[in-house]
Amino acid sequence: MDIRQLKALQAIADSGNFGEAAATLGLTQSALSHQIRQLEEELGETLLIRARPQSYPSAAGRAVLESFARISAEFTALERRFASAKHGALSGILRIAATPMSFTYLLGDLCEVFRQRYPSIELVFTATESAELAVRRVLTGASDVAFGPLTSQHETLSEVRLARAEHVFIVRSGHPLASQKRVTPDQLRQFPIALFQPRSGTRSLTDAIFEGKGYPPVLTESNDAQFLKRMVSISDASALMVAYALETGGYSRSPVSCLRLDGPPVVVDVGLIHKSNLHMNALEIFKALCLDLRGPKPLELLLDRPNGSPFLSSATSSVSPQNGQ
Numbered sequence: 001m002d003i004r005q006l007k008a009l010q011a012i013a014d015s016g017n018f019g020e021a022a023a024t025l026g027l028t029q030s031a032l033s034h035q036i037r038q039l040e041e042e043l044g045e046t047l048l049i050r051a052r053p054q055s056y057p058s059a060a061g062r063a064v065l066e067s068f069a070r071i072s073a074e075f076t077a078l079e080r081r082f083a084s085a086k087h088g089a090l091s092g093i094l095r096i097a098a099t100p101m102s103f104t105y106l107l108g109d110l111c112e113v114f115r116q117r118y119p120s121i122e123l124v125f126t127a128t129e130s131a132e133l134a135v136r137r138v139l140t141g142a143s144d145v146a147f148g149p150l151t152s153q154h155e156t157l158s159e160v161r162l163a164r165a166e167h168v169f170i171v172r173s174g175h176p177l178a179s180q181k182r183v184t185p186d187q188l189r190q191f192p193i194a195l196f197q198p199r200s201g202t203r204s205l206t207d208a209i210f211e212g213k214g215y216p217p218v219l220t221e222s223n224d225a226q227f228l229k230r231m232v233s234i235s236d237a238s239a240l241m242v243a244y245a246l247e248t249g250g251y252s253r254s255p256v257s258c259l260r261l262d263g264p265p266v267v268v269d270v271g272l273i274h275k276s277n278l279h280m281n282a283l284e285i286f287k288a289l290c291l292d293l294r295g296p297k298p299l300e301l302l303l304d305r306p307n308g309s310p311f312l313s314s315a316t317s318s319v320s321p322q323n324g325q
Contacts, residue, residue, distance in 0.1 A: 003040040003075075006068045009047060009057070013065055016054030039064075042247050093284035097126040097134035097143035098323075099200070102227045105244045106270070107147045109311050121282045129223050132202040135273055144283055149201035150269040155274055160287055162271040162311075163299040166243045167205055170256040172233050178257035185209055185261075192219040192237040194228045205266060206240045232256060241268075243303045258303055270300070 011021035022032040047061035128134040131148030150159045193216040196203040219237040293311040
């Protein structure tokens with residue numbers, strides 16, 4: 001069965017005449033009759049009642065034509081979609097996966113500008129418990145692009161580096177370590193710790209910091225950054241937190257102190273992850289916009305950077321960023 005046979009059946013049903021249908025399709029009448037016979041033999045049913053003055057579909061023929069109508073509508077929709085993209089009218093769907101923290105502090109600003117500039121491209125968002133789960137959605141085809149730390153090293157994935165994000169420990173302002181600018185893992189082990197859950201990017205960093213000598217006593221575990229900051233503000237616990245998530249301190253009546261780990265800064269590359277063999281106009285446009293807002297090199301999202309949305313500071317958009325609300 002092929003589309004030509006179905007079109008032949010439709011043409012005969014429309015005209016009621018083999019000769020008129022053949023002329024419409026640019027075929028000889030014998031070629032048209034051959035296509036119908038092949039289709040009937042393949043399906044094992046008589047599809048046309050050949051009568052005079054007109055031929056008309058049998059019950060089986062009507063069933064085939066009903067299915068063909070749905071198939072034809074899908075073909076038409078596909079042709080219109082890609083014809084419009086070919087001639088410059090942008091459209092499509094882009095499925096994005098990331099953690100709520102990534103959406104709140106960074107990715108949301110990028111998506112807001114994208115939707116303003118390309119309103120005909122639909123964005124579908126999925127919030128995941130961890131960055132690893134966002135990447136897993138990309139690997140399984142459930143999402144087109146993920147945003148998060150670029151630590152996958154998966155051979156089928158491509159990465160777009162947008163920023164370098166510093167991680168620091170936070171404690172409440174009255175904490176015994178609060179007056180220090182830098183701390184060691186041994187000093188942190190003297191107090192409880194609030195952790196992100198296993199398999200998250202920040203948890204992996206924390207695991208590496210305390211590897212060998214073990215963790216401090218664990219106060220709580222959660223992937224909700226606001227919850228962890230609140231727990232730190234009312235206890236003697238510390239927590240490792242990415243610097244860009246420290247803005248907008250409305251989570252607590254008491255400010256927190258930020259402590260760098262003794263030694264080199266704890267910095268992780270963050271950006272977009274997608275399948276290497278995935279070719280989508282919407283994805284390429286999204287990547288280009290993110291790189292344009294990023295600038296000529298990856299942003300440095302460090303503890304001492306000015307407040308404000310890092311990706312929109314030089315953008316010409318009229319967007320008012322939400323800055324972690």
